[in-house]
Amino acid sequence: MKKSFAILFIFFLLFSQNFSFSQEKAKQEVxxxxxxxxxxxxxxxxxxxxxxxxxxxxxxNRVSQDISxxxxxxxxxxxxxxxxxxxxxxxxKNRIFxxxxxIFDYNEFVGEAIDYFFKDxxxxxxxxxxxxxxxxxxxxxxxxxxxxxxxxxxxxxKFKVISTFSILRAYQELSQEGDRLLLALKGLSETSQxxxxxxxxxxxxDYLRIWLEYKKQFITPNFELYKGIIKKIxxxxxxKWAICFQQREMFPKLKNExxxxxxxxxxxxxxxxxxxxxxxxxIQVKQYELQRAFDLxxxxxxxxxxxxxxxxxxxLHLLILKxxxxxxxxxxxxxxxxxxxxxxxxxxxxxxxxxxxLSSNILEALKEAAVKEDFHYLLVYSPEDSxxxxxxxxxxxxxxxxxxxxxxxxFIGKEPPPITITDFQSGFKKIKFNLRNxxxxxxEGRVHGFADVKITVFDDxxxxxxxxxxxxxxxxxxILISLNFNKLRPGHYFIIIEALDRxxxxxxxxxxxxxx
Numbered sequence: 001m002k003k004s005f006a007i008l009f010i011f012f013l014l015f016s017q018n019f020s021f022s023q024e025k026a027k028q029e030v031x032x033x034x035x036x037x038x039x040x041x042x043x044x045x046x047x048x049x050x051x052x053x054x055x056x057x058x059x060x061n062r063v064s065q066d067i068s069x070x071x072x073x074x075x076x077x078x079x080x081x082x083x084x085x086x087x088x089x090x091x092x093k094n095r096i097f098x099x100x101x102x103i104f105d106y107n108e109f110v111g112e113a114i115d116y117f118f119k120d121x122x123x124x125x126x127x128x129x130x131x132x133x134x135x136x137x138x139x140x141x142x143x144x145x146x147x148x149x150x151x152x153x154x155x156x157x158k159f160k161v162i163s164t165f166s167i168l169r170a171y172q173e174l175s176q177e178g179d180r181l182l183l184a185l186k187g188l189s190e191t192s193q194x195x196x197x198x199x200x201x202x203x204x205x206d207y208l209r210i211w212l213e214y215k216k217q218f219i220t221p222n223f224e225l226y227k228g229i230i231k232k233i234x235x236x237x238x239x240k241w242a243i244c245f246q247q248r249e250m251f252p253k254l255k256n257e258x259x260x261x262x263x264x265x266x267x268x269x270x271x272x273x274x275x276x277x278x279x280x281x282x283i284q285v286k287q288y289e290l291q292r293a294f295d296l297x298x299x300x301x302x303x304x305x306x307x308x309x310x311x312x313x314x315x316l317h318l319l320i321l322k323x324x325x326x327x328x329x330x331x332x333x334x335x336x337x338x339x340x341x342x343x344x345x346x347x348x349x350x351x352x353x354x355x356x357x358l359s360s361n362i363l364e365a366l367k368e369a370a371v372k373e374d375f376h377y378l379l380v381y382s383p384e385d386s387x388x389x390x391x392x393x394x395x396x397x398x399x400x401x402x403x404x405x406x407x408x409x410x411f412i413g414k415e416p417p418p419i420t421i422t423d424f425q426s427g428f429k430k431i432k433f434n435l436r437n438x439x440x441x442x443x444e445g446r447v448h449g450f451a452d453v454k455i456t457v458f459d460d461x462x463x464x465x466x467x468x469x470x471x472x473x474x475x476x477x478x479i480l481i482s483l484n485f486n487k488l489r490p491g492h493y494f495i496i497i498e499a500l501d502r503x504x505x506x507x508x509x510x511x512x513x514x515x516x
Contacts, residue, residue, distance in 0.1 A: 003510040008171050037379045038313045039407040040353055047375045048403055049060065057397040058379055069380035075239055078121060078370040094238025099130040103247035104323045106160040111153055113362045118149050119348040121370055129229055132159050136509050155513055158494050161462040168209050171252045171332060177206050178331050185263050197279035202262055204286040205369045208293055219338055223301040226508040227308060228418035234312040242316040246345060249338035250323050258331035294337055302344035309352050310408050317369035351406045400440050410450045418506035419451060419499050425512040432482035438474050439504040449474040458494045485516055
């Protein structure tokens with residue numbers, strides 16, 4: 001039977017109606033009446049059940065607190081088979097999903113998982129956010145569920161075409177640099193052999209530049225964007241789930257036995273002159289810098305992202321699949337470059353009560369994650385100082401030896417909402433949207449803010465046909481932005497809008513398939 005799509009998947013509901021309500025409520029509340037602390041207890045990697053209220057000690061800023069409410073909570077996305085039928089008759093709980101697609105190339109297996117999620121997991125009253133390539137995928141109001149599934153698949157395909165094109169462009173640039181280097185080293189160009197060190201240094205410097213540009217665009221997560229999303233869903237009532245489809249990112253790496261590596265290694269080994277050896281050491285330093293740049297753990301905001309999810313009580317399930325892409329080259333091979341990120345995501349999934357699954361069958365992995373139990377304890381206390389501005393450092397101790405205790409270590413009261421792109425409309429070669437929730441400060445007698453707004457449009461073949469950015473001065477509570485595309489032909493396009501609040505550093509990214 002076809003599901004009705006009465007409420008969500010419409011980001012206007014999540015990001016506008018619900019959130020403006022939260023903002024209004026925040027103005028009225030001046031006290032923190034109760035602080036909820038989700039706690040997960042593990043022993044040898046296994047969940048510890050059966051603990052009582054008296055097994056816990058709770059401290060705020062090192063001062064012991066009375067636990068006013070204590071609950072043991074078990075939740076799953078989908079009911080397990082062993083759940084009794086009478087339990088299934090209980091009222092359905094509100095649920096908020098964050099779907100994260102960190103995939104290098106879209107394939108039919110991903111499409112099967114999308115179909116299963118929306119037809120077997122998703123319910124009409126669920127709320128959802130979808131992210132890919134650090135952009136929020138938005139859909140217009142009034143679409144049927146089948147249209148939304150189709151739109152999501154087509155959008156993911158388009159994003160992957162863009163990212164695949166970028167990696168091929170990076171490979172072509174690297175390949176050209178490699179060919180130029182080989183010609184120089186073999187004496188087949190006009191370059192003097194006395195400049196061998198300069199040629200090799202330039203190659204590795206260019207290699208590092210190309211890699212860092214690609215990593216920034218397609219791999220390094222945008223923490224400010226995640227922070228904005230979590231802040232928006234934190235006040236919403238209901239179970240909160242994040243499902244990350246993580247495909248191992250690929251990038252061209254030099255083959256150890258390729259002609260470039262072989263020639264450079266041979267040349268370095270033959271340099272016996274002290275001056276040449278000094279040049280060789282410089283090159284080895286550049287090689288080390290490049291290898292170190294492929295270590296991504298230092299760039300991943302794992303701890304901060306984990307704390308964000310714990311604060312909003314979001315359970316993260318990590319589904320890992322390998323890339324199917326290959327590269328035919330005598331000097332380069334497409335290598336996995338984000339395995340370090342997987343370990344960071346794994347730690348986050350454990351800390352939030354989720355699971356990590358590596359599988360070539362992403363559909364079966366999703367089914368397994370859907371019935372995985374997240375068991376945790378909820379401790380509630382009433383702070384003596386109810387000021388919302390007070391910083392609360394929380395500590396939880398468990399009277400059971402050998403346990404790992406994972407909990408919310410820092411409580412933050414009501415925060416101002418982050419900058420939001422909303423009320424987007426397109427058609428007749430024109431777009432318009434509103435900016436809201438940006439920070440403003442008083443300077444020289446004026447209250448104003450500033451935001452960097454960038455709009456990028458791709459055509460149906462994933463070619464960039466428009467890209468423009470401006471810094472806007474923000475005076476009113478919200479601002480309407482409209483733009484005409486008279487030079488573009490009527491048809492289907494894909495748009496990405498980025499907004500950065502220069503005062504609060506908050507960020508929002510809107511993206512959608514559109515028709516002009």
